[in-house]
Amino acid sequence: MRAIVGNGPLGGRDRERIAAxxxxxxxNLTPNRLQGERTDELFLSCSSKQIGEYLSNGIFRDDPAFRDATRLVMTYHPDIIRYYMPQPNLLSRLIGRRNDWSALCEKIAAERGKETETLPAELYRAACEILGIDIEREAFFPSSGFLAVLRELQDAPQTSRLEIFG
Incomplete structure (x- = not known):
């Protein structure tokens, strides 16, 4: 069984199923993860202000989920971030904010010996089509969770069961 664990609340039975x-x-920073709980892949939304703050403050490098994950997945392809995600305003850029932290996340992952993957731009476009999002006109986008589910449905072995938690 493959488990996709969102950041919502988890009960004891959920944790048992996830552990198995x-x-x-x-x-991202997995607020519902308890010490010692496994993470095989950590999906990161490298276009968010939050990830930028975590990287700047060193929180990201010390986060147990990041430290324990064997593989990091950059949820949004740099082309998608560049063309469709909101850009920081001039003042924000002057103080160091950017909308694409992918390269820095990949660098940190490489320093820690972790595998990385960037989801293809085509997956994002397919997700938008499935959800009925007109990416040329609308200011919202598929979540990391939806993209993870879509990738798993496309790439996981057909014999593998997928369960979603939190």
């Missing part, structure tokens, strides 16, 4: 999974996917 063959593969565990989590997101």
């Amino acid at each position: 999974a063959d593969h565990i996917i989590r997101f």
Whole structure:
């Protein structure tokens, strides 16, 4: 069984099922993860202000989910971030804010010996089509969780069961 674990509340039974999974996917800084709980893949939304703050403050490098994950997945392809995600205003850029932290996340992952993957731009476009989002006109986008589910449905072995938690 493959487990996709969102950042919502988890009960004891959920944690047991997750612990028994063959593969565990989590997101960003995993506020519901307890010490010692496994993370195989950590999906990162490298276009968010939050990730930028975590990187700047060193929180990201010390986060147990990041430290324990064997693989980091950059949820949004740099082309998607560049063309469709909101850009920081001039003042924000002057103080160091940017909208794409992918390269820095990949660098940190490489320093820690972790595998990385960037989801293809085509997956994002397919997700928008499935959700009925007109990416040329609308200012919202598929979540990391939806993209993870879509990737798993496309790439995971057909014999593998997928369960979603939190």
